[in-house]
Amino acid sequence: MSAFQQGMAPVRAMGDVDSDVEEEALVADYKEQVQYGEDDMAELDQQALAQAADDLQARLVQAAQPLDFQATLEAKFQSYDNYCSLFHYILNSEGPVELEPPSYYWAWDVIDEFIYQFNTFSTYRARIARQGNNEEEAQFLRDAPNTWGCYSVLNVLYSLIQKSQIIEQLGAMKRNEDPALVAGPYGTKNLYRMLGYFSIIGLLRVHCLLGDFSLALKTLDDIELNKKAMFARVMAAHFTTYYYVGFSYMMMRRYADALRMFSHILIYVSRTKNFQKNAQYDSIAKKNDQMLALIAICVAFHPTRLDDTIHTALREKFGDELLKLQRGGPESLPVYEELFKKACPKFISPVPPNFDVPESNIDPMDHHLSIFMEEVKTNMFSPIIRSYLRLYTTMDLKKLAGFLDVQPDELRAMLLVNKQRTKQVRWTEGGLLEGEWVNTSDLDYALQGDLIHISEAKMGRKLVDWYLRNLSRTYA
Structure with a gap:
């Protein structure tokens, strides 16, 4: 490794x-x-x-x-x-x-x-x-x-x-x-x-x-x-x-x-x-x-x-x-x-x-x-959410909520919190409380109605479906 x-x-x-x-x-x-x-x-x-x-x-x-x-x-x-x-x-x-x-x-x-x-x-x-x-x-x-x-x-x-x-x-x-x-x-x-x-x-x-x-x-x-x-x-x-x-x-x-x-x-x-x-x-x-x-x-x-x-x-x-x-x-x-x-x-x-x-x-x-x-x-749930979002460029919010066994509104709140946490202040110089706001994640997404738009997908469709089925069994 x-x-x-x-x-x-x-x-x-x-x-x-x-x-x-x-x-x-x-x-x-x-x-x-x-x-x-x-x-x-x-x-x-x-x-x-x-x-x-x-x-x-x-x-x-x-x-x-x-x-x-x-x-x-x-x-x-x-x-x-x-x-x-x-x-x-x-x-x-x-x-x-x-x-x-x-x-x-x-x-x-x-x-x-x-x-x-x-x-x-x-x-x-x-x-x-x-x-x-x-x-x-x-x-x-x-x-x-x-x-x-x-x-x-x-x-x-x-x-x-x-x-x-x-x-x-x-x-x-x-x-x-x-x-x-x-x-x-x-x-x-x-x-x-x-x-x-x-x-x-x-x-x-x-x-x-x-x-x-x-x-x-x-x-x-x-x-x-x-x-x-x-x-x-x-x-x-x-x-x-x-x-x-x-x-x-x-x-x-x-x-x-x-x-x-x-x-x-x-x-x-x-x-x-x-x-x-x-x-x-x-x-x-x-x-x-x-x-x-x-x-x-x-x-x-x-x-x-x-x-x-x-x-x-x-x-x-x-x-x-x-x-x-x-x-x-x-x-x-x-x-x-x-x-x-x-x-x-x-x-x-x-x-x-x-x-x-x-x-x-x-x-x-x-x-x-x-x-x-x-x-x-x-x-x-942020690690699980990130693992799912990496698989698609677009995903239905209700579908992801079903994988996680949570309500769509609850998932929406999780997504907003997870996105907010990717923005952090990073210290470079000066006082330790100072710093610049930076994006700490290589994954970005946006919500439009019930659709989640993700910046990139790294797996093919068949592999994605197989991965989702097995992952859903693990975390359901």
Whole structure:
């Protein structure tokens, strides 16, 4: 079977298409990151953690260390207090903190761990509230509604961005101007510049977890998605950025853009896997299946060609599921639901749960799943409809309704929805919410009374009749 499927150009990296030399330079940078993770960080831990507890560098190193998954509730509260104290000192000192961070890998680890603990705590708190069977912990959580609160986390991220003047610096670099002229006293310090930069990626992640996908994409207006960006030098940041951008596009029904994002990062991961041996890569490797599941969903909505590497991995991991999605119909609904649950982020609610009325707490994941499944149900017959329409240049609406076992008026609505979905906004440059309206299908049709006029037919009449008879048995 050909490595390219279903009729369009291969999905590669971003529109700027950097050279192979730049790609190799990016891979070399990641080798440096691996070396940092295995050697430098261990040395830094030994030196910094040996200092007094109040030493700033020791606190910064500690902030980048993952909290044990089985940590007690008291430990999670203590971790929140430590972050608050640390960021308060960095943001509210009389002047810039005079500390040179070890590298931008470390700066990413601080922001990443901060958001991860916020996410896990919010998920845990919501589960305790929904279960309603642990009054002791419920009371503990009820008495501290602002601990790991959404407002507190967003306030830290926005404050780091504002204090560092990173938005102004990125804008100056886009205009080929000196960013130091707009950096201010804090933005000239690497500590603030790095934390501010990765706080932008953090905002993308938090807004996506909260379900505001358009605002999530809006936060990246000043960051260019290419291999020269700072986030591309840190594997975890690189992966996180494209995962959340791609997922936001998918939830906004911009499937072509979502596929571009997912494909870019999966191809890059496949190129660097030979020397990725640290724990961070183990975590990223586990998420590869999630990315492939999202690609399977997007390809079902937006049939397109895939890169050979991705196509092979997709067939190996989700071959059976992909076939069911491409067939469409009611049988595809549980597959969509299963893949979405497997691949979606751990959504959180922007407000604390109601511990007094457990049944009133809706799981945010179930909420977003229901929204997604409404879109699936609207389009579940689209693959079947497309397969029929490819056979004729003109077809009677009632005849097609008979094949699908639906009423003609219901089919008419399906055809209109399917045609509307072939028009999508595709991003090329500028903000990620911008783009041009393009036709994403090679099949076009128009309704005239009860006749469907299709742009082309690719089979002879006898083969068409045979195909329709067998297809009608399959989908009736």
